[in-house]
Each structure stands twice: as structure tokens, then as C-alpha cells.
Amino acid sequence: MSSLIAEKKLETSIRGCPIDHTKLAAQKTAPENYQGKPAFEQDEEGNLHIYGYTEARALLRASGTRQGGFNAEQLERLLKTMRDPILYQEGEAHRDQRTKTARFFTPTTTDSKYRSFMEKFADELIQKIKQEKRVNLSDLSMQLAVQVAAQVVGLTHSRRPGMAKRIEAFFTQVPQDAARLNRLLGFLGNQLKVANFYFTDVQPAIQARRNHLQEDVISHTLSEGYKPLEILTECVTYASAGMATTREFISLCAWHMLENADLKTQYLAGNQTERYKLLHELLRLEPVVGTLYRRATEDIELETQGEKLNIAKGSKISLHLYATNTDEQIVGDAPNQVCPARTLPKGVPDPVMSFGDGNHRCPGAYIAIQETDIFLSKLLRLEGLSIEKAPDLSWNELVSGYELRNFILVLEHFHELSAKQ
Numbered sequence: 001m002s003s004l005i006a007e008k009k010l011e012t013s014i015r016g017c018p019i020d021h022t023k024l025a026a027q028k029t030a031p032e033n034y035q036g037k038p039a040f041e042q043d044e045e046g047n048l049h050i051y052g053y054t055e056a057r058a059l060l061r062a063s064g065t066r067q068g069g070f071n072a073e074q075l076e077r078l079l080k081t082m083r084d085p086i087l088y089q090e091g092e093a094h095r096d097q098r099t100k101t102a103r104f105f106t107p108t109t110t111d112s113k114y115r116s117f118m119e120k121f122a123d124e125l126i127q128k129i130k131q132e133k134r135v136n137l138s139d140l141s142m143q144l145a146v147q148v149a150a151q152v153v154g155l156t157h158s159r160r161p162g163m164a165k166r167i168e169a170f171f172t173q174v175p176q177d178a179a180r181l182n183r184l185l186g187f188l189g190n191q192l193k194v195a196n197f198y199f200t201d202v203q204p205a206i207q208a209r210r211n212h213l214q215e216d217v218i219s220h221t222l223s224e225g226y227k228p229l230e231i232l233t234e235c236v237t238y239a240s241a242g243m244a245t246t247r248e249f250i251s252l253c254a255w256h257m258l259e260n261a262d263l264k265t266q267y268l269a270g271n272q273t274e275r276y277k278l279l280h281e282l283l284r285l286e287p288v289v290g291t292l293y294r295r296a297t298e299d300i301e302l303e304t305q306g307e308k309l310n311i312a313k314g315s316k317i318s319l320h321l322y323a324t325n326t327d328e329q330i331v332g333d334a335p336n337q338v339c340p341a342r343t344l345p346k347g348v349p350d351p352v353m354s355f356g357d358g359n360h361r362c363p364g365a366y367i368a369i370q371e372t373d374i375f376l377s378k379l380l381r382l383e384g385l386s387i388e389k390a391p392d393l394s395w396n397e398l399v400s401g402y403e404l405r406n407f408i409l410v411l412e413h414f415h416e417l418s419a420k421q
């Protein structure tokens with residue numbers, strides 16, 4: 001991939017890797033082949049597509065853009081009458097919200113506040129696998145992701161169990177090419193599902209916090225004077241940004257490691273730093289959010305290494321993370337394979353761009369990796385666990401990412417491998 005605009009001074013040393021790359025596990029989820037793409041290009045409609053890592057990073061760190069994905073533009077008219085959720089905010093309002101909520105997401109908080117909950121919930125899921133011997137991992141991973149994010153958000157007073165199912169219901173999309181009536185019915189049905197989520201999960205959480213604020217996102221929004229509809233929108237945002245994503249990532253890692261005994265052995269033998277590195281490498285290769293979108297709100301000129309990229313106000317910009325994350329100038333040899341020994345240039349994080357970059361960079365990264373590690377460290381130690389049916393792979397337009405469904409695991413005879421810290 002040619003890198004015409006490279007604003008940063010990445011040290012692009014040849015990274016000698018001791019591992020035999022012919023034996024590495026290959027990528028599973030990419031919707032198309034991005035090899036040979038230019039660093040950026042414009043399509044016939046004038047939309048800009050960015051494939052190079054440094055170009056994407058420069059754009060995400062530049063001012064003069066707003067969110068163009070996660071239905072932001074479809075919901076624009078509705079949101080005019082109310083406060084934007086964090087994902088759609090820009091400028092001072094966004095900075096203020098990020099600063100005030102940062103304390104919920106630090107590595108220290110993630111470890112001290114959420115670890116015991118994650119351990120306990122993961123143990124319950126493992127117990128269920130031991131009892132039932134045949135499970136759908138995509139359901140279990142959703143339950144874990146929903147319950148963990150619920151602690152951070154403050155969705156802890158639901159009137160009934162089953163929040164994961166209620167949230168999953170409103171993510172089910174009616175295909176764009178469905179008949180108009182079906183699309184309308186789908187839209188109305190979705191409003192009912194969101195209303196069900198509001199009355200069953202969000203409203204009781206608000207009530208419980210009105211007179212007794214806690215350390216979570218809903219308490220924060222109440223202290224900022226958010227109205228119930230604005231709090232609901234924030235909760236739906238966390239559901240798509242935090243729950244739907246982590247759910248897929250957990251299944252994805254299990255899929256790779258249950259299919260590749262070497263990878264599993266290496267993961268289980270590693271200390272926490274080594275395990276996290278492997279999880280980050282899997283996330284680099286299989287970014288759960290495949291494309292980020294932005295709209296230029298002013299003319300933008302990116303000046304990089306003497307090259308200029310002019311982006312006209314109003315342009316739609318697609319940042320293709322499968323391409324940025326396999327940019328050979330950044331990730332070195334065998335970009336489309338899982339290489340746990342990969343070393344990246346200084347300043348490039350191990351998951352490359354899978355958690356985004358710039359001011360909207362994912363605040364939940366530590367949470368996602370910690371919960372995935374806690375659960376997988378227990379799951380993969382169940383001896384006799386194997387895949388009965390690999391997951392069905394489909395594409396979710398809302399998060400522009402893969403979905404793994406009907407992932408059936410069986411536990412044929414059962415011994416626990418001894419735990420290693």
C-alpha cells in the first residue's frame with residue numbers, strides 16, 4: 001500500500017520475526033480483499049475512502065469532521081430537539097463529557113471496580129457450560145458483554161431478567177432492500193423494542209439514582225441534567241458501542257483459539273501482558289467495527305510529508321479499518337495472519353486502529369480486553385471443549401462489522417486444566 005501522506009515520523013524498521021509465518025492462523029472475517037489498495041481514493045460520487053494507517057490517523061486527529069456512522073445522520077433530525085449522545089458530539093461539549101466520564105474507564109477502575117464482577121459472572125457462564133454440555137457461545141458472550149457494560153452504565157435495576165435479549169432485539173435489522181411496508185413495520189417494531197428496553201431497564205435505573213447518585217454513566221447524565229429520552233439515547237449508544245462489539249470479539253477469539261491448538265496453548269501459557277498482546281493481535285486482524293465514517297464540516301487540508309490531501313466540506317469519508325490494520329508499512333510481514341510476536345512502530349497501539357483514534361477513541365478498550373481475557377482464560381481451560389458448529393458469519397450495517405451467530409460448543413468429557421497466573 002502506498003503511503004502518499006504520512007504526517008508522522010513512524011520508525012519503519014524491518015521487524016525480524018522469529019515465527020514461521022506459513023503456519024499462522026489466517027483472517028476470518030474481512031468482507032473483501034484490501035491488498036493493493038491505495039492509501040486513499042475518491043469514488044464516483046466524490047466520497048473519500050481512506051485505507052492507509054497514517055492517513056486515517058491524521059484524519060481522525062484533525063478537526064472539522066463529525067460522526068457519519070452509527071446512524072448519526074439518519075437520527076440527526078430527531079436529535080436536533082435534544083442533547084447528542086457522546087458518540088455524535090463534537091468540540092467543547094464532547095471534550096467535557098469525555099473528561100467527566102474518563103474515571104469510569106481507566107485501567108485502575110477497570111481492574112479494581114469491575115474485575116470481581118467479571119470473574120463472578122464468567123464463573124456462572126462456565127458453570128452453565130459444565131451443566132448443559134452444549135451451548136451457543138454467541139448467546140453467552142452477549143450476556144457477558146451486556147452485564148459488564150451494564151455495570152459501567154448503571155443499568156442495574158431491571159424490572160425483569162433478560163436485558164441481553166431486549167437489547168439484541170432492537171439491533172436486529174430489516175434489510176435495506178426489503179419491501180417498503182416491511183421496512184415501515186420493522187421501524188415501528190424497533191420503536192416498541194426500544195420502548196420495552198426503556199421501561200424495563202432504563203427507567204428503574206434512573207429512579208434508583210434520582211436521590212442517590214452512584215459512580216456510573218446514568219448518574220453522571222442525571223447530574224448534568226439529562227432528560228429521560230436523552231439518557232435512553234446514551235444507553236442505546238453504549239449498547240451498540242460497548243455491548244454489541246465486545247460480544248462479537250469474545251466469540252471471535254474463542255473461534256480462533258478453539259480451531260488452532262498452538263494459539264490456544266500459547267494464550268493459556270502466557271502471563272497477562274502476553275495474553276493481552278495476543279488478544280490485541282486478533283482484534284487488529286478482525287476489527288469488530290470494520291469502517292468508521294466521518295462527514296467533513298469544513299474544508300480540510302491534511303499536510304503530510306510535503307503531500308497535501310484536500311477534503312471538501314460536506315464530503316463523506318470512510319476509514320476502512322481492515323485496510324489500515326493490515327497496512328504493511330505499519331504491521332510488517334504477513335499482515336493478514338495472526339502473529340503474536342508482531343512488533344509495531346513506536347506510537348502505534350497493538351490493536352492498531354480497532355479501537356479508533358483521536359478524540360472519539362474507544363474509552364471502553366481496557367474493559368473489553370479485561371472481560372474477554374477473564375472469560376476466555378476460564379473457557380479455554382475446559383478440557384474436552386470443542387466446536388460442534390462454527391459460527392454463521394454475517395454483516396451488521398449499524399456498526400459496519402461482522403456478526404457471529406449460532407456458534408455451538410460442546411463439552412464432551414470434562415477436566416479443568418490447571419490454572420496459571
Ligand code: HEM
Binds near residue numbers: 245287354367
Ligand atoms: C472489543 C470491543 C470494542 C471495540 C472493538 C470498540 C470499538 C470502538 C471504536 C472503533 C470506537 C470509535 C468510533 C468512532 O470513532 O466513530 C468506539 C467508541 C466508543 N466505545 Fe468502544 N469498542 C469496544 C468496547 C467498548 C466497551 C466495552 C465500551 C463501554 C463499556 C465502549 C464504549 C464506547 C463509547 C462510549 C464510544 C464513543 C466514544 C466517543 O465518541 O467519544 N466500547 N469503540
